[in-house]
Amino acid sequence: MYTLYHFPISCSSAVKMVLEITGAAHQERSVNLFEGEQHQAEFLAINPLGKLPVLVEGENVFTQGEAILIYLSQKHKNAQLMPDLATYQGMEALQWLNFIASSLHGHFTKIFHPEKISHDHQVVIQNAEEEIVKLLNLIDDTLENRQFLAGNLPSLADLYFAVVLGWGQVLSFDLYERYPHFASYKKQLQAEFPLSHTLQNI
Structure with missing residues (x-):
């Protein structure tokens, strides 16, 4: 337990x-x-x-x-949430998990808590959002050529990214309007894991 x-x-x-x-x-x-x-x-x-x-x-x-x-x-x-970690596919899935959990999440943290970076909160938020857009552009480009981040099978990276997509409301733009492909991507992910109540409602 x-x-x-x-x-x-x-x-x-x-x-x-x-x-x-x-x-x-x-x-x-x-x-x-x-x-x-x-x-x-x-x-x-x-x-x-x-x-x-x-x-x-x-x-x-x-x-x-x-x-x-x-x-x-x-x-x-x-x-089957991750490929064999000793394979190329496993390494790619780990890279994407780290990308989402460290790089993308890290910049959202700056928006959530700009006071931890500087007294000029607006500058911190603006800079963080600019970096987030760069990372989201990379993800969007990747998902044009594959179903999920690390290939045609979902991995931990996709589950983590689904959580991050829920944070889009703190951005100055509509996340799904700017990246319409993310909506269909999330629906595909939800279809893959119908047993996750959390994923279905995120």
Whole structure:
């Protein structure tokens, strides 16, 4: 039995999707980021960094979303969420996962918390959005030639990107109007994983 410390709009949603897709027994512990529960002593005792997601399995406490996703994909290989990591296809899927989790997510974090970068919040937000557009352009170009990020089969990178697509409302433009292909891409992903309630409603 896994315990996932989770908040619906956060990147922990990608871990929730994987748990649903694999059918792994799990329970949730809500950590309300808007109310600052991630900074309270009770949660900091579990993860001193005050970050989501956190996955608990028995006596083991796992942090860092990307690492948790890879761990679950390897432990529940029947779900086929990643290719063999020792192959070219596996390496490509890992590259895309890192691209989404580090590069793209990182720039969205600057928009969510510009005060951590500079007192001039608008400059931080504008610069971050410019970088996000560059990355989204690259993703859009990639998806013109393939069904999913790492090829014709979905991977963890696609699940993480589905979460990021839900953050588009913080941008100064309509994400799906600018990138109409993303809407059909998300529908294809939802069709691939009908068992994930989280993915169906993101």
